[in-house]
Each structure stands twice: as C-alpha cells, then as structure tokens.
Amino acid sequence: MAVTKIRKVSSTTLLVLLVLSVLTFILFFSGGSELDAKGNKDYAFTGILLYWTYFLFIATVVATLFFAGRSIATNKTKDAVARKSNLISVVVLVVSLVAGYFIGSGDAIQGLNEASQTYNTSGWLKVTDMWLYSTYALFVVTLGAVIWGGVSKRLLGK
Template identity: 35%
Template sequence: MAVTKIHRTSRFTLYIGVLITLVVMGLYYLGGQVPAHEQLVADMSQPKFTDLVLYWAYILLAITVVVLIGFAIAGFAKGLKERPKKALGGLLVLVALAALLVITYVIGDGTILNIPGYEGKDNVPPTLKMTDMWLYSAYVMFAITLVTMIILPLVGGRKK
C-alpha cells in the first residue's frame, strides 16, 4: 500500500516538474525578444524570459540539494543504527566530497572577466572561483563515474 502511494506521489511530482519545465522553455523559445531599447547589447539575441529559465534552474538545483542532503542524513542515521561500520564508510564519502569541493575551489581562477554589457555584482573573484569549483567538481565526478562504469564490471566478476 505504501509503495503505491510513493509511486503515485513521485509520478505526480515528475509530471508537475515536467509541465512547469515545458511552460518555462516554451516561454523562453517562443516568448520573443527583449525590445531594442531595453537590450543590454544591441547586436545580441536576448530572449525575454531568460531570467525565468535561470530562476527555474536555481529552484530545481535547490530542491535537488535539499532532497539529497535529507536522504543522506536519513540514510546515515538509519545505517548508524543498523550497521555502524558501514555507515562510517558513507560518512567518509561525504568527507571526500567536501575535500573535493575545497580543493576545486582553491584551484579555481578568480580573474575578473570582460563581459560586454554586464554591470552586475557577480563578476568578482569569490563568485568566479565558486563557479570553477562546481565545474571542476562536476568534471571529476563525471570522470569517476565513467571509470567506474568501465572498470567495475571487469573486476567485479560475474554473478551466476
């Protein structure tokens, strides 16, 4: 019974998310351009609803991070109760992720960018280093995923 409710809830959530995404992307692609007198750079394409797409991406990212952290804490608490040694291994993964974020922030480049038409407050070294941190971390995790997908079946052995 509970599984059916979980499936129904997750399916409903997925449909709502996809519907909102389709509306936002439809507005972005079909909503037209910013009027000429409001454009930041005269000779560049500037869709009207670019801000809406960015805000929707921020919302999705925030929801993903909150849910991920929530499940990680719940899984750690449950694992600590059932198998403490294995739970501490999971904690080690979180420590490794934190170390990855710190290392990639340190190696990030904080050089101010020359962006035509941009007068905002985000073109500063800490924000640029954080952007590099997320990009480098994504590259490292993608590489680890690919290597794991290739190597693990070779060393894992075959199940009968």
C-alpha cells in the first residue's frame, strides 16, 4: 500500500513538473521578442525560463541531499556497503558542484543586450557554469550507466 502511494506521488510530481516545464518552454519561445540596439533577440520571458531552471536545479540538489542524508541517518542496518555508497554519493555531488564552480569562468560576456547585464556578473556566470558542468557530468554518467547496463547484461547473461 505504501509503495502505491509513493508511486502515485512521484508520478504526479513528475507529470506536474514536466507540464510546467513544457509550458515555460512554449511561453519563452512564443511569448514574443524584440531586437535590441545591437541586433540581438531579447525574449520577453527570459526571466521566467531562468528562474524555472534555477528552481528545478535547486529542488533536485535539495531533494538529493535530503534523501541521501535521511537514508544515512536512519540506516540502522549493519550493511556497511549501503551506508558507504550513500555517503559517497553525497560527497561526489558536493565535490562536483564545488569543482564546477571553481572551474567556471567569471569573465563577462561581451555583446549582450541591456536586459542580460543583470546576470553578466562574475558570481552568476560561475554558478551558471557550475550548473552546466554538473548537467554535462550527469549526462555522461547516465549515458555510461545505460551502456554499461546493456553491455553487462549481454556479457554476464543476466
């Protein structure tokens, strides 16, 4: 019974976030744009798109840290491997975010319109690079896991 509730809640959450993401995407591209003095397109709903992606990223990090921390704190079993893997996952997440922040460039981007200058600061640029690098790393890890899952299934015959 509890598993059914968990599946319902997670499925509903996924669908709601997906619908909101698609609507935000459609609003961004169909909401209109104008050309600035330099000839760059200035979309009317850039702020909404940025804040939505910030929300999704922060919610993902908070949920990951919360559930991993709760799992570590409430895992009273003597399964040392499970406890160690939970702790390693949290450490890898934090290290990848910090590394992505320090690798990111804080140099101002040239040629942007006036509306974009609010986010053209060293701090925002480094945070954006951190998120992009984290996304790239997660994509590569996910792709590697999918490939490894298919290869190991064939090789090990499971």
